[in-house]
Amino acid sequence: xxxxxxxxxxxxxxxxxxxxxxxxxxxxxxxxxxxxxxxxxxxxxxxxxxxxxxxxxxxxxxxxxxxxxxxxxxxxxxxxxxxxxxxxxxxxxxxxxxxxxxxxxxxxxxxxxxxxxxxxxxxxxxxxxxxxxxxxxxxxxxxxxxxxxxxxxxxxxxxxxxxxxxxxxxxxxxxxxxxxxxxxxxxxxxxxxxxxxxxxxxxxxxxxxxxxxxxx
Amino acid sequence: xxxxxxxxxxxxxxxxxxxxxxxxxxxxxxxxxxxxxxxxxxxxxxxxxxxxxxxxxxxxxxxxxxxxxxxxxxxxxxxxxxxxxxxxxxxxxxxxxxxxxxxxxxxxxxxxxxxxxxxxxxxxxxxxxxxxxxxxxxxxxxxxxxxxxxxxxxxxxxxxxxxxxxxxxxxxxxxxxxxxxxxxxxxxxxxxxxxxxxxxxxxxxxxxxxxxxxxxxxxxxxxxxxxxxxxxxxxxxxxxxxxxxxxxxxxxxxxxxxxxxxxxxxxxxxxxxxxxxx
Numbered sequence: 001x002x003x004x005x006x007x008x009x010x011x012x013x014x015x016x017x018x019x020x021x022x023x024x025x026x027x028x029x030x031x032x033x034x035x036x037x038x039x040x041x042x043x044x045x046x047x048x049x050x051x052x053x054x055x056x057x058x059x060x061x062x063x064x065x066x067x068x069x070x071x072x073x074x075x076x077x078x079x080x081x082x083x084x085x086x087x088x089x090x091x092x093x094x095x096x097x098x099x100x101x102x103x104x105x106x107x108x109x110x111x112x113x114x115x116x117x118x119x120x121x122x123x124x125x126x127x128x129x130x131x132x133x134x135x136x137x138x139x140x141x142x143x144x145x146x147x148x149x150x151x152x153x154x155x156x157x158x159x160x161x162x163x164x165x166x167x168x169x170x171x172x173x174x175x176x177x178x179x180x181x182x183x184x185x186x187x188x189x190x191x192x193x194x195x196x197x198x199x200x201x202x203x204x205x206x207x208x209x210x211x212x213x214x215x216x
Numbered sequence: 217x218x219x220x221x222x223x224x225x226x227x228x229x230x231x232x233x234x235x236x237x238x239x240x241x242x243x244x245x246x247x248x249x250x251x252x253x254x255x256x257x258x259x260x261x262x263x264x265x266x267x268x269x270x271x272x273x274x275x276x277x278x279x280x281x282x283x284x285x286x287x288x289x290x291x292x293x294x295x296x297x298x299x300x301x302x303x304x305x306x307x308x309x310x311x312x313x314x315x316x317x318x319x320x321x322x323x324x325x326x327x328x329x330x331x332x333x334x335x336x337x338x339x340x341x342x343x344x345x346x347x348x349x350x351x352x353x354x355x356x357x358x359x360x361x362x363x364x365x366x367x368x369x370x371x372x373x374x375x376x377x378x379x380x381x382x383x384x385x386x387x388x389x390x391x392x393x394x395x396x397x398x399x400x401x402x403x404x405x406x407x408x409x410x411x412x413x414x415x416x417x418x419x420x421x422x423x424x425x426x427x428x429x430x431x432x433x434x435x436x437x438x439x440x441x442x443x444x445x446x447x448x449x450x451x452x453x454x455x456x457x458x459x460x461x462x463x464x465x466x467x468x469x470x471x472x473x474x475x476x477x478x479x480x481x482x483x484x485x486x487x488x489x490x491x492x493x494x
Binding site: 036037040041043044046047048051107110111114115116118119121122123126127129130131133134135136137138139140148151152155156158159160161162163164170174177178181182185186189 | 224225228229231232236246247248249251278279280281282283313316317320343344345346349350352353356357361399420423424427428430440442445462465466467468469470471472473475476478479480483484487
């Protein structure tokens with residue numbers, strides 16, 4: 001394989017970026033600071049580019065599904081393409097200015113379709129959580145008993161009625177959240193941090209090839 | 217019994233709907249105790265009154281979480297607007313729909329409170345990148361990160377931005393996001409500006425993401441509708457929606473507890489039956 005098609009050029013770029021960030025952090029006031037600022041700005045610009053790439057990808061995939069007449073999906077793909085077109089046209093038709101200006105089509109679409117649709121889907125979780133509390137949240141052994149015990153007091157801590165039933169409920173609930181819970185959460189975060197370091201080390205010695213688009 | 221067992225999911229859904237709807241018609245007006253955390257949040261903002269400092273609110277809010285985030289955001293922003301000689305600078309990052317949501321909230325606030333855009337408050341241009349790089353850019357060079365506000369006006373022409381060049385020029389930084397982006401502030405912004413006062417706004421479920429940073433990175437946090445109602449009660453705001461929803465939350469939680477207890481009793485009975493006990 002030609003050297004430029006191997007992972008080494010990508011590794012060199014990754015190494016260079018990491019060194020710039022590390023040096024700017026540990027050696028402030030050097031020219032690495034300027035390089036760091038440029039990199040940060042690039043990452044923001046890339047945020048916009050990623051949105052455009054996503055739009056192209058989703059359009060290509062939807063067109064492909066319509067062409068193939070993918071069973072159960074092709075009509076949804078048409079609907080998706082239609083919605084993309086409507087949103088894009090209404091956005092461009094508005095021209096310059098904020099898309100949140102009242103009275104514009106894009107604002108109307110956002111306020112009446114997207115906002116409440118998204119909200120309604122999320123609100124359904126309330127129903128699922130209740131059925132889950134009944135059907136799945138059962139004390140089958142010591143571990144699950146502790147789980148149910150914690151849930152009981154946390155529920156009574158979160159609802160204003162808990163303190164009215166007994167003043168101790170919010171106190172116990174708050175203690176569970178502030179002491180054992182935070183201890184575990186911090187331990188988890190430290191574990192995740194160590195995991196990220198391990199991943200970074202593997203990444204920089206070229207062991208994590210998936211990150212460079214190579215599948216072993 | 218067989219009917220109930222067969223249709224248990226439907227029964228639970230109906231009970232859930234009733235528990236939420238009933239408080240619209242029959243408000244319970246349960247008393248709400250003000251927690252220490254809410255008071256800390258309130259005192260931090262209150263200490264800014266008369267200082268002439270601005271509050272920076274960085275937010276990323278997808279519409280799915282607006283139902284809950286609305287109340288906490290409303291409470292905090294209303295309090296900021298009610299403080300004398302305190303300006304408000306808003307920065308939307310990552311989730312673009314948050315711009316429209318917060319704008320609609322501002323429309324509810326600035327007219328009754330007689331606030332002027334560009335003088336008392338401003339929303340700067342949207343940063344489309346992930347939260348981490350956006351915070352890094354603001355920490356690195358706040359002024360250079362923004363060319364215009366959200367309406368396209370160059371920030372040099374905005375009176376509110378006259379004395380704001382770096383993050384140090386703000387009195388308090390509030391980071392509002394539903395949940396999992398909160399550690400980004402602790403990792404990116406806090407090490408560069410450790411002396412800054414940070415406050416967190418999130419959903420009730422987002423507590424798990426801010427909890428490890430409360431007291432060290434974040435001075436205080438406001439999470440969930442209950443805390444929004446507590447906050448309103450603290451400064452006597454004219455807004456009661458959060459308080460009204462607290463009744464629904466109470467009933468819903470009681471129902472959740474009943475389901476938990478009932479489910480465990482039935483589960484225990486099943487285990488006993490399987491073991492051949494009586």
